[in-house]
Amino acid sequence: MDILNAIVAFVNFVVVPATAYGAQLALGALGATLVYGILRFSNFAQGDTMAFGTMVTIIMTWWLQSIGVSFGPLPTALLAMPVGIAVTAGFLLLTDRFVYRFYRKQRAAPTILVIVSLGVMFVMNGVTRLIIGVEEQNFADGERFVMTAGEFKQWTGLAEGMAIKTTQAITVITAVIVVAWLFWFLQKTRTGKSMRAFSDNEDLALLSGINPQRVVMVTWIIVAGLATIAGVLYGLDKSFKPFTYFQLLLPIFAAAVVGGLGNPLGAIAGGFVVAYSEVVVTYAWKKVVTYLVPADMAPDALIQLLSTDYKLAVSFIILIIVLLFMPTGLFKGKSG
């Protein structure tokens, strides 16, 4: 029995990675849920928007690196991110002007908008692959660890190490800042309030003189910001590959649906629910269990509920459970 080491192993292999991943998913799901709440469709281009923003950021990072700019111990990508957000916002505003606005004026059915977003997804996907290719890109630089496993062991004298990567720390800190800002914006500013009013009841909002163009524009800019930040953080933490970002669509939708589509608080909760479930189900519990049970009962098997290949299945099962038992999600999103 060695509870302390078990806890450290649990935190190191489950809590830390799941928290970072959860924060990335939460930001992605926030983007999807904002589009859903205000523009009223499920945006299938969300994953590729993240890829697009990340691609711009990576190219900017390369340029900064080539002229010798660095951000000290932090990744240079953080410096490049504002450019990524700006370019992505520009791209999204262009798609809105030339694609989505037409259907909004027609009051087209949500399914039509979903198909339209599919077309936008194709275009973004093509542009991203055209510019940066399909290969995996690593663009993290700076200090690798805030705390290495060795340092932790020395410091505590425990057998089990705990490492926190810089990217994980940055992810969580950035996510907290972004989410705090977003909620402040939605609750306290005039624009934020008009966005919420628009989401609650479009007709009433229009009657009370809210300018829909402005609401839509601000929404796309915020979505570009959220998507780029989520994409860059994910890319720093793991790596950037266009197809992986497309596949993030499923966990992101699962997170948004779990929390209740259209509900920002729900998207954050959903992101963490999905991330924790994924890591808990695909983690091999052997180490933790070995510390907890008497030595002669130590397990031989990995004690892994599902192999890591099936991590997408976890999001899917969560999605199915939510659809079966609470279609409006944890936080009562829009169901109609």
Next chain:
Amino acid sequence: MNNRNLLLFAILAALYVATGVFQSWNLALNILNLGLLSAIMALGVNMQWGYAGLFNTGIMGFAALGGLAVVLTSAPPQPEGWAAGGWGILAGLLFGVAVIVAGTQLYQRMAKGRARNLALLVLLVGGFFAFRAIFDPAVEAVEAINPASAGNIGGLGLPSLLAWPLGGVLAAAAAWAIGKISLGLRSDYLAIATLGIAEIIIIVLKNEDWLARGVKNMIGLPRPWPVPYEVDLQQSSTFLDWAAQYGFDPIVASSIVVKLLYALIFGLVLVVVVWMSELALKSPWGRMMRAIRDNEVAAEAMGKDVTRRHLQIFVIGSAVVGFAGAMMTSMDGQLTPGTYNPLRFTFLIWVMVIVGGSGNNWGAVLGGLLIGWLWLIVESLGPGVMAVITSGMAEGALKAHLVDSAQHMRLLTLGVILLLVLRFSPRGLIPEK
């Protein structure tokens, strides 16, 4: 069929003939076969979208299930593998289904409350571990047998033609489960759920080596009757005489004969599917479907069970996709889970349906053959065109990058085509009547 539509099909035929004349007949027939298969899939999707307004983003998964059916039916049996753990795997799967059935029964019969939640949790978690205890050792035993060339439970060794309806049945079963869960809720949920199930089906095919050898791929699946092998043709004296009589090169002729036979079979299936779809669309049932699509509330007020009808058409459409998926794997002679890509299998079919004209079966056929042609011709011409464009440039990273990126132009082009058609001609090339 009016004159305009005939003209469109004539242009389409001219495109294929031009490919044959200017490139090669082999390529033209290759594209035609894939185009015919795509057209059948597009017909299935058109039933779901055009008749009923259901948005299915899981076409890839249903097509892959069709492919799995071919492996299970026509692959040579592996008696050793089956003896090692076939029954164990089957028992494990049946046990898993039993647990889920017991769970639903328990959920329906017990009163709502903490006791029910607890019982359900215990049943499902306990059931999961028991399932793994039965299933895992059997899988390990099967995969240990001759992993380099087998390691799976094998097929039944039956003719490949039998696999086609089975592919439809497998896809229909998956569609039923998904539809049962997500239909009747908001319309986007079906799109999200089908996107998920398609990914999961591919992951299962990639990882469950005992089933169809996973990423080790299943090769050498037998051809469907009556298509012969090229090598056999080249050795048959009747064929050689026949080729010599007309002055054909026997090697080229044999491959063209094989492709023509496939085109004939696929064309026949296509005609049957179109004929049945047209009958269905014109029947009272088809009118009811379109009434539901155009106004669900009114149809419900008239006493139609909208969710049930949606489920019905979703299952039928998916079965058609599964059938075509099985035909494709049959023709390829191999199942390679790694090649199933949502952009190629799901979204390309969508572009076909929308460009062709949603709600119109002829439109789906035209869209399938036209977009299929475009997709494959760009694949074979794209790098060449890019090489010409970049021929004046100095050798270097930029040129390599540009030549390399030609294949990604397809995604961009398709996206732009989809957006333009949706915007300026939302009813497609052959609109619904």
